[in-house]
Amino acid sequence: MSRDCIQFIRQGRVLRLRGFAPRTTLLDWLRLEERSTGTKEACAEGDCGACTVVLARRCGDRIAYEPVNSCIAFLGQIDGTELITIEDLARDGTLHPVQAALAAGHGSQCGFCTPGIVMSLFAYYHRVSGTPSRETINDVLAGNLCRCTGYRPIVEAALESLAGPAADRFTAAEPQRLAMLRDLDDGADVFVGDETSFFAAPKSEDALAALLERHPDATIVAGATDVGLWVTKKLAALPKIIHLGRVLGLDGVEETDATLTLGASLPLGRAAPRLGSLDPDIEELLRRFGSVQVRTSGTVGGNIANGSPIGDLAPVLIALGASVELRKGERVRTLPVEKFFVSYGKQDREAGEYVRRLVVPKPAPDARLRVMKITKRMDEDISAVMGAFAVTVTDGRVAAARIAFGGMAGVPKRASAVEQALAGAQIADPATWHAAADKISDDFTPLTDQRGSAAYRLQVAKNLVVKALAEIAGVPGAATRVRPRQERARVAS
Ligand SMILES: Cc1cc2nc3c(=O)[nH]c(=O)nc-3n(C[C@H](O)[C@H](O)[C@H](O)COP(=O)(O)OP(=O)(O)OC[C@H]3O[C@@H](n4cnc5c(N)ncnc54)[C@H](O)[C@@H]3O)c2cc1C
Numbered sequence: 001m002s003r004d005c006i007q008f009i010r011q012g013r014v015l016r017l018r019g020f021a022p023r024t025t026l027l028d029w030l031r032l033e034e035r036s037t038g039t040k041e042a043c044a045e046g047d048c049g050a051c052t053v054v055l056a057r058r059c060g061d062r063i064a065y066e067p068v069n070s071c072i073a074f075l076g077q078i079d080g081t082e083l084i085t086i087e088d089l090a091r092d093g094t095l096h097p098v099q100a101a102l103a104a105g106h107g108s109q110c111g112f113c114t115p116g117i118v119m120s121l122f123a124y125y126h127r128v129s130g131t132p133s134r135e136t137i138n139d140v141l142a143g144n145l146c147r148c149t150g151y152r153p154i155v156e157a158a159l160e161s162l163a164g165p166a167a168d169r170f171t172a173a174e175p176q177r178l179a180m181l182r183d184l185d186d187g188a189d190v191f192v193g194d195e196t197s198f199f200a201a202p203k204s205e206d207a208l209a210a211l212l213e214r215h216p217d218a219t220i221v222a223g224a225t226d227v228g229l230w231v232t233k234k235l236a237a238l239p240k241i242i243h244l245g246r247v248l249g250l251d252g253v254e255e256t257d258a259t260l261t262l263g264a265s266l267p268l269g270r271a272a273p274r275l276g277s278l279d280p281d282i283e284e285l286l287r288r289f290g291s292v293q294v295r296t297s298g299t300v301g302g303n304i305a306n307g308s309p310i311g312d313l314a315p316v317l318i319a320l321g322a323s324v325e326l327r328k329g330e331r332v333r334t335l336p337v338e339k340f341f342v343s344y345g346k347q348d349r350e351a352g353e354y355v356r357r358l359v360v361p362k363p364a365p366d367a368r369l370r371v372m373k374i375t376k377r378m379d380e381d382i383s384a385v386m387g388a389f390a391v392t393v394t395d396g397r398v399a400a401a402r403i404a405f406g407g408m409a410g411v412p413k414r415a416s417a418v419e420q421a422l423a424g425a426q427i428a429d430p431a432t433w434h435a436a437a438d439k440i441s442d443d444f445t446p447l448t449d450q451r452g453s454a455a456y457r458l459q460v461a462k463n464l465v466v467k468a469l470a471e472i473a474g475v476p477g478a479a480t481r482v483r484p485r486q487e488r489a490r491v492a493s
Pocket residue numbers: 045046047219220221222223224225226227228244264265268288289290291294297298299300301302303304305306308310311312313353354355356380381382383
């Protein structure tokens with residue numbers, strides 16, 4: 001079954017849209033077509049959160065409220081959801097509890113950031129159980145910048161309004177809204193447009209594979225947290241878009257004693273607890289991956305398929321020895337993640353082929369993992385250098401080491417010379433750490449760019465090798481982190 005429109009719920013009604021340009025962003029539709037101008041545009045690249053809206057999505061018998069940066073989301077991506085914007089919160093002159101708390105607590109001055117902040121808090125209002133901590137609120141608002149009020153009154157207002165269970169008109173109407181969302185889920189393949197220009201969202205992997213074979217030149221879009229910027233910053237035309245968000249099962253998770261398998265279109269926010277359960281450093285990495293909005297839309301597959309030399313997942317997956325599964329037509333093939341990255345801008349992926357899933361071996365009980373992300377600021381920043389270390393120590397000697405870096409070359413890459421220097425070395429001997437660190441310059445010739453000079457990157461990477469090994473050796477005081485590493489019983493320090 002195929003449908004030539006997208007359909008979603010807007011202010012209690014089902015809207016069906018056809019005939020829109022595939023690259024239309026959700027924000028442009030809201031502001032230029034619907035004329036709902038409460039949602040603001042500032043950075044147009046997913047950083048500031050001024051454009052945050054909420055997509056309500058059916059998850060079994062409940063509704064999930066997802067904050068999304070509408071500036072870099074494509075209109076077609078909202079198929080099957082309920083779109084909630086700042087205009088929808090106050091009713092008959094009564095503010096929503098998060099709006100009321102912000103107003104009463106002087107959490108707004110020029111007000112440009114305020115709609116986005118309200119929508120982020122509104123989404124969290126429907127997720128929170130129990131009173132959140134200040135630290136949690138800081139995480140919730142990491143993707144919302146305010147340039148005049150200062151964060152204290154905003155955070156205070158958040159703490160006040162999020163103290164109890166959600167009780168607003170959205171919760172009161174949940175049974176009816178759930179029924180409407182259920183009705184939207186018709187199992188159809190979406191194809192809006194014609195063979196030369198379309199927004200398509202197939203419902204099954206077979207339909208996706210067939211569509212990609214017919215249109216190998218189409219742009220695959222998962223969360224659009226990269227692709228959206230091609231439109232807003234590079235003014236890319238993108239005549240053919242194939243969206244993965246409706247493909248059944250492509251966002252699945254399978255877990256065995258030995259592996260964790262993540263579907264390519266699994267959003268990073270949903271992947272975080274599963275990947276984070278492998279090691280506290282991975283959990284912390286994902287907390288600092290973009291913002292809640294970016295993790296809600298961005299996917300694990302997109303983070304690998306984009307081929308970025310500074311993507312955060314790749315070094316971790318390479319250190320863990322993960323593999324990537326690709327499909328083209330009927331053919332499915334698997335290769336190690338490290339082999340997927342061929343050279344800058346080039347991956348081992350043919351036209352018409354898509355990333356299907358990532359298979360991650362769980363670290364062995366005696367493996368020690370360390371993951372370190374170096375950025376200019378703590379929150380919502382892309383790595384300048386990122387190091388992932390998986391080291392097994394037996395009888396005081398390094399029995400195995402897999403070490404990978406991002407930000408040090410045109411692709412995420414293993415530090416083979418460092419690994420060799422470590423083979424069989426005494427882990428507790430500081431000379432081991434420094435000899436291994438010195439090999440970094442054999443492995444990498446980094447570039448200079450806005451995030452750091454080549455010399456800075458080399459020095460940082462060397463320091464990370466020393467730090468990781470000192471931590472793994474258990475040197476007291478070596479484990480300095482902004483947030484202390486929560487050691488679980490299984491993983492020794
Ligand atoms: C504000 C902001 C902060 C960010 N912070 C971080 C960060 O901290 N760390 C980090 O690593 N990244 C960060 N990113 C980058 C981005 O969010 C991630 O790379 C994300 O994982 C991309 O996933 P996506 O689903 O949005 O990809 P999309 O934008 O949908 O796609 C990215 C690329 O991959 C291709 N693609 C996507 N899925 C598939 C598939 N299954 N098969 C084949 N091709 C596919 C697309 O065609 C495109 O070329 C940030 C981005 C923004 C806007």
